[in-house]
Amino acid sequence: MIRTIDTVIIGGGLHGLSCALQLARRGVSVAILERRWIGRHASTANAGGVRTLNRDLRELDLTLTSLKMWRVLDEFLGENCGFQQIGQIRIAENPTEFAHEARRINNLQQAGYTHEEMLDKASLYRLLPSLAPHCSGASYAKGDGAADPHLTVNAYRRAAESAGVLLLEGHGVNALASEGLEWRVDTDYGSFLTASVVIAAGAWSPALARLAGEIVPASVKASMMIVTEQVSEFPGPVIGCVGAALSLKQTRTGSLLIGGGLQGQANVERERTRVDFHALATGMSTPLRLFPQLAGVRIARCWTGIEARTPDDLPIIGPSSRLPGILYCYGFSGHGFALVPVVGAVIADMIVGETPTHEKWPVSALSIERFEHRKEDSDERYRQHG
């Protein structure tokens, strides 16, 4: 059976859902093809951070727009996502780190950005009285926050369904073939004919692009997370630090969530991951140095997510330059949760094409073309040396 539909989105994670919802609300007929189930991998395995603090400048404007959308997302979806504007902080543990952060914030402010500020030692300890006494200060984005990944997935899922999106779980894509101006997408349960295909399949995106006939860059990120038992109130913002990989916060259920990008092991093909406890143990020195009182807190569980990482740690958002009708939305490299609301709107505008996208959205630096140049350069070099 072949069905005809305006847009097929491959991947039922948060980005796929956000794209689908935005398209459906613009009157486009959309199907999400998800091999397992909605939110199976990184969408529910992440820490739920909504961070503009210390963002790469190439995606900063996009993130700031997304943050505005997060603040009204509950209304937009008609359901609670657990977003709380608790701020995010990046602690400098010594004067060198403090000077580094101060310089960075100064540059930001020179460029006209006001979302980050510097906290001196006194203000830092007013904000985090239980912090170990050795720290020098911090950079701080008080408009940042965090949301609940599970609530957010469920809210997007229901909003997408009521907007008319076809959610097809258990639909793995076996083939992607160009048929004239359209694409045929084959699954075990039938095929789809569509004008545009959005590949939003996280770590599995390169494999899908290969089905369509394009080699795209991405390696795998397998960030480990720890959630603890419920602890008494641990107030304050989401805590990170300059010198090490850390993200620490209290969830709405009272547990502590500790992550920050320590890498476990992942087998992408088998969709299995493994926590590397030796690496995790080494990484634990940072939170315990900042908060020695946490040593006695019990771990409830640890896990590792699987997602795509690009060579420059920035996502790939936008159309393929070689395959008309194919759009990419993957490679968020460990910081895609904050971008969910805005990227759906960007992709939807790209497909509906009402206004020239690059005028409306600051995404030109995130196009896949940035890697193609590099590849041509290397091809060039190869020819010269060869």
Place this chain on the structure above:
Amino acid sequence: MDKSFDLIVIGAGPAGISAALEASNAGLHVAVVEEHFSPGGQIWRGADGPTARMWRRLPGVKAREISHFLTRFRHSDILFFSQSRAWEITSFGEVLVTDVDGNSFTLTSQKIILATGAQERTVPFRGWTLPGVMTVGAGQILLKSSGVVPREPVWLAGQGPLIALYAAQLLAAGASIAGILQTGAPVSWFRALRAFPEAIWQCPGQIAKGLARLANIRIHRVKIFRDVEKIEALGSGKLEAVSFTDRKGIVHHVDATVLMVHEGLIPGVHPVLAANGHLEWDETELCFRPILDEWGESTVPGLFVVGDAARIGGADAALHSGALASLRIAMQAGHAEMKDFSRKTRFHRKKFRQAMALRPLVTALSHLRPEQLSPADDVVICRCESINAGTIRHACLTGSGAPDQVKAFTRTGMGACQGRQCALPLSVLLASAHHRNVADLGLFRVRAPFKPLKLGELASLSDEGDIQ
């Protein structure tokens, strides 16, 4: 200290002790990791603690056999890590362990035996999470390890031989029993009669003891209600009363301060799942158990499961299944003489079969009623996260029907017990919502670490190099 071994045994109950002794006899370098201070596991708990004298007089205790094993164990050259928790088994043959002082370390071996025992089947009913309601297993541990029995008369509810044994032990320890509520389905006499000849032939002593226990309960004029349904624990903040319907349909409402429940034992599959081993569904026992070959080796090469963690059979069966796994491991390592190996293998296989001969009779006499697996919507299923059956049923209607998805939707199994208690009830509810077999659905995945671990204990793993 060298931390690499020919064999690591996790759990020092009968199965683990027997496996370690057999391997050590064959000349293997063996480590045993045990959470408690002394070896013996739950079944031999208290054998040489402060309550040993009381313990020896309890019904069901085979004091001489037990001290024989414990003495041999103590005088062996097995390295015994007592009061130590194994909490992760890596794919490289590493066992990560934390000792009583909170120091973590790595033991390595190409062969690992899980002898981590059984768990009590969770059958949620209205009020089962009230303080004052506990499992018979927990009550028995309290009695054996510290001689504690409830002061108030105890209501016992459930099925299986452990209820009769614990009742006899309570009476011997001077406690009083308010009544016994037998919950299971009416006995299938056809199945019982079919299982009886083999059981009486292989285990006459066990059956005689069981009958003596029942007679003893009768002599003490303990009230017994058969084919009881609709048990509810009532009370605000703590247990105050129990209500139930008896076989004639009469509803009883009785005051109660202690209710102990037990719906049989099932293999504790958490550790083998955490090590990526596969499970199969046991239709007779209505539980999952690890897929094992005839020696106890799981689907993970080098990882063996023995004793009640493999299949419920009790201490006698556990002794022999532990020995069989070690014989295999010694053979693979080239540490066993062929003649000796065959003789011992034959001996332990025969003894294992004998000990297991009682089990079909036990399952024929105690069987869950279908409605016990399908509690009302307001009954709590996941006590850590306070999720009730209705929420789970509702979540089962959305999505693709995978236990992991229902877990993600509802937070069931994300609490401190890591889903040990609610994993099976969740799969049973999901199976009935989708008209599928529990066997096909499996259980939701297990997250590491498979035993409690504190942040500081985890961090101490990175100091390991400094200590050595």
